[in-house]
Amino acid sequence: xxxxxxxxxxxxxxxGVDLRPFSFREGRLYEVDPPVAKVLLAxxxxxxxxxxxxxxxxxxxxxxxxxxxxxTTVMGQSENPPLAHVHCGNCGYISLHALL
Ligand SMILES: [Zn+2]
Numbered sequence: 411x412x413x414x415x416x417x418x419x420x421x422x423x424x425x426g427v428d429l430r431p432f433s434f435r436e437g438r439l440y441e442v443d444p445p446v447a448k449v450l451l452a453x454x455x456x457x458x459x460x461x462x463x464x465x466x467x468x469x470x471x472x473x474x475x476x477x478x479x480x481x482t483t484v485m486g487q488s489e490n491p492p493l494a495h496v497h498c499g500n501c502g503y504i505s506l507h508a509l510l
Contacts, residue, residue: 412442413456475503482496483497
């Protein structure tokens with residue numbers, strides 16, 4: 411199950427589930443087993459793989475790397491390498507921004 415970490419769990423073990431192998435980072439996507447996902451969701455530490463709308467909110471507004479316009483929309487993202495695909499509403503250029 412694919413999840414996005416909202417907050418890093420303060421403890422390495424939650425309800426008997428060992429979280430230490432994952433080295434979670436806030437805002438990152440992880441593919442985890444259902445028992446792990448259930449605990450993280452129940453405690454509010456993670457949410458299900460975000461929709462396009464949620465991704466837009468999660469990613470800081472980016473300016474177009476071609477014309478510099480701020481009228482941009484996040485079209486999607488890739489995880490490897492971690493890049494956001496940002497569409498410019500002004501010139502139509504799609505630029506890639508590193509997700510850090
Ligand atoms: Zn542009």
